[in-house]
Amino acid sequence: MxxxxxxxxxxxxxxxxxxxxxxxxxxxxxxxxxxxxxxxxxxxxxxxxxxxxxxxxxxxxxxxxxxxxxxxxxxxxxxxxxxxxxxxxxxxxxxxxxGWELASALVFTGIGVAVTGIDYHHKIIPDELSIGGLVVGLILAPLSAGAWSGLLWAFVAALGGAVLLFLVRVGGQALFKKEALGFGDVKLIAMIGAFVGWRGVLLTVFLGALFGTIGGVAAMIFSREAREERLIPFGPFLILGGLVALYFGEALIEWYLSVFFV
Ligand SMILES: [Zn+2]
Structure with missing residues (x-):
């Protein structure tokens, strides 16, 4: 190496x-x-x-x-x-x-670190990072893919991820009678989708929920503040899921399909 x-x-x-x-x-x-x-x-x-x-x-x-x-x-x-x-x-x-793939991964990492720090402290995700990042992701996607179709697929992934989390948000509100998922997370997943693609964005939502549950339980055990406020930012877990999907997505999906759909 x-x-x-x-x-x-x-x-x-x-x-x-x-x-x-x-x-x-x-x-x-x-x-x-x-x-x-x-x-x-x-x-x-x-x-x-x-x-x-x-x-x-x-x-x-x-x-x-x-x-x-x-x-x-x-x-x-x-x-x-x-x-x-x-x-x-x-x-x-x-x-x-x-190449563009490396550039794209570096940009996504930088945005992800900023989102994690801000969401952790303020429980918000500024539009400059989510919407701004989405625009940058859409520009980088065809360059990384080496074809214009990359732009289309990034757009599909961004929209699909946003629709999926929006439905979770609406469902959660109806079920728990309070905001379970912020609209900032909906915009964030659109940004992540532009970088990780449509298969990656589905994996990100799955992994984000998994990491978020583990992190949520840990926070409830170790932090009095988290127990009382019952508010744990989801953004950092989506970013972590996005990074795993970006680097190991194809391998994870192939492994999953080979185990469950032989
Ligand atoms: Zn000083």
Missing amino acids: ELFPIFALFFLGLPIGSFLNVVIWRLPREESIAFPPSHCPICGAAIKPYDNIPVLSYIILGGKCRNCKAKISIQYPIVELSTAILFALTWPLTGGHI
Whole structure:
């Protein structure tokens, strides 16, 4: 296996992860992504470039602001490191060559990390990521497929996924007499569909529900907040399902069909 591209993508992922931290903080607060430059959210001090090195600065500063010594959230290095690892994985998982498929996987990963961070904190998924991501996904689909039909199939997958989750949403509301699934998740699955295709989007809904149930039970056990509010964001589980569908979808579907439809 070639190691250089894997390392290169890892080191590309670190600063992208830093940028995604800014997106996660500012997008739901409707602040500009570009201005002002990074500053401590507690004391407002500008963060010097040498204190803004992904992961490393957090360790050197002991997780504290250099100016006011306020605790910096562990989320910052976690997002940076996760993005770097997910970026590194795209190389072997998309077949190990430079092309639109790799670009598409990197874009999907970046959007997925931002959606996960924002939905986790705010229980919302900004349209910039879901609808904006859908548009980018529709543009990348024919390029990755190498044919215009890729656009049609991405559109079918986006619409099919959205219709499916919309029906789940309506059904859930009728059954539980409260909002079981947000409309943000409906828009999110459309975005995911554009990246993973129509078979992938069905698998994503299935895996998202499976991971969400496991995650929901775990949250109920370990978090008092989750027990009381009974509100667990579904977006991160759909993103996780989408990543599994993107990389292992064909293999999983083939395995499933071979076991149950011999
Ligand atoms: Zn500070």
